[in-house]
Amino acid sequence: MNKATDRSKKMRAMFGGVDPAELSKSSTPAPSMTTATKQRVSSGAIKSMRNTFSNVEKENEKLRQMMQEGSVAHEFDTAELDPSFVADRMIVANDQDFETLKASISTSGQQVPILVRPHPEADGRYQIAFGHRRWRACKDLGIPVRGFIKDLSDEALLIAQGQENHERKNLSFIETALFASRLAKSFPQTVISKAIGKDATTVSKLLKLINALPEDFIREIGPAPKIGRPRWEELAGHFVNGQLPDPFKARVNAVTITADFELSGSDERFSSILSACKSAETTTTAATGSVATAAKSWLGNRQILMKDGPNALSFQIDARKDPELAAFLKKRLPDLMDEFRSDYLKEDA
Template sequence: MTNKRPSGRSILANFGSFSEPEATTADPSPPKAARAETPIQSTPRVGAGVIGATQRSLAELREERDRLQALVDAGGGSELDPSSIDPSPFPDRLPDDSQVSFEALKKLIAEEGQKVPIQVRRHPDVSGRYQVVYGHRRWRAALDLGIKIKATVVALSDSELVVAQGIENAAREDLSWIERALFAWRMDQADIKPRDIRAALSVDDPELARLRAVCRVIPIEVIEAIGRAPKAGRPRWVALSTAVGEDPAALDRVRKTLSADKVSTLASDERFKLVFAAVRKPPARSHNELELRSPAGKVLGKATFLKGDIKLTVSDKHASEFGAFFEEELPGLVERFFARDGTE
């Protein structure tokens, strides 16, 4: 269900911008303010836009953030049972390859307590429940530890919620490109207005078009199977979607690659590399024979490729030793072949 936000206020008028990060690398999520359910004095508008359709300056947003932080410090926040809280209806993250940073955060909270409140809104459909606006990792940590969680309860529509998440992510700058594309796709599915999607992601129309295009071509379940792939930026994802769009058989090769047991255990960047290799068409051979030469350039033999038939001929001088070498290396070549193409 999409909630309509009140008229006469810009989206960003309802929450603040970036707080100073907590003094630890274990929890990179900084607090930011929102339109709290405890009244806050309104702030005059400024003329320049901040992100896309917004009409508030970053300085003004920070000022409003500081007001709400003062309210929290004075006891304006709440302590909630984490089991009464649900994640955001607009997931913006794929699972991490490693849980090391999360475990470090959980240990820190267990030893020193929760320093920074999360932000939640009341669930629009279920009485007595809440939804996370930002602070998912702190919420998960509290849930695992079985402790209450400090939270600021704000009143946000769906559109305001996604922009709040977008500002939170922009502050950390750790969403991978494909996670941003998935976030845009999920907002599209929920009928969030394009101007609000641009504001949430701080992108212009051409970049939003690229984010959408990749998710239109590559099925969501395939993207989720690849994962965050933080090193695979926009050019490689766009190239991957172009290859899949141009070759109807490419998607089958991608799915076969991802279905291999060994592939599922790899880091997401490695999974992306294998998928990227699988969609590339092998270069057309100009001839059916390939000469085998030594590093010095002497002809060792030749390989002949015909329909379903591969012949390898080696000179008498090297036949015995090369045959033994080839027999030893062949299992490894077969394994590399299956890992590259995902062939069964």
């Protein structure tokens, strides 16, 4: 039995009514691959397999722990369940990943149970902590959904909900930002950080971005799984006090009312709206014959002049008056660039 089959067996043992003691049995070592076979396996495929096995092991460990605590997977009528009181995911039309999940459950059954708690306000009902997509898939298929029941406080439910999504990495950047924004209405920053697996600085950036963009506007675009923080911030830069200026709004509206936009995926919707904003910006600049004047402000004891314009941010230092400051900043810039790249890669991963 190879490792993949062994892991599948463990999953079936956990969820298919087999004695949990089966999980502790050792497996026969996988036969070694020949040199020719190894050469046919790409490094990308190996990495993908490792990631898949890693995710399976995380699920195994989480669910083993629940079994050790005496938890038993129950079958629920999907109509008995309600979603979490804080939404974390956008439901969009033509969601191919969801259709693939539904087909998998239809063919092979629900492999991983969901997690629910007794509904705090409705006797005989349950509220989902995580597994909303599996619940929706079973609901569409007209079959019961399997899940564990666990008493959870509001805070514990949200942390479980957020951490499960963080481990699976299946929430897009903007869905994570919206989830953080909704949590911020009722919960402290410490809960938000635990729920989304981000530090306080990143949480602040997410909330700042959401404050700049209307939620209805974000929903019109959708989850945009391939679009990260820098491009969302670029789009937000065209908004003023949460609204698009009239020339930008007219150009964006002309895009969003088309049939192509309606049929497009969310990544394509984002790109078309950002392109419309850039086009409006170019047209407005050409019509006025000049670029908007940059806002000027001083830093320190009038040592650094900062110019913040619509298309550029610059800093100016008089090296004759402050040679030490100029030399210090010049020395630190490479380190600041490294820090920026590290944050960029971490948040956009």
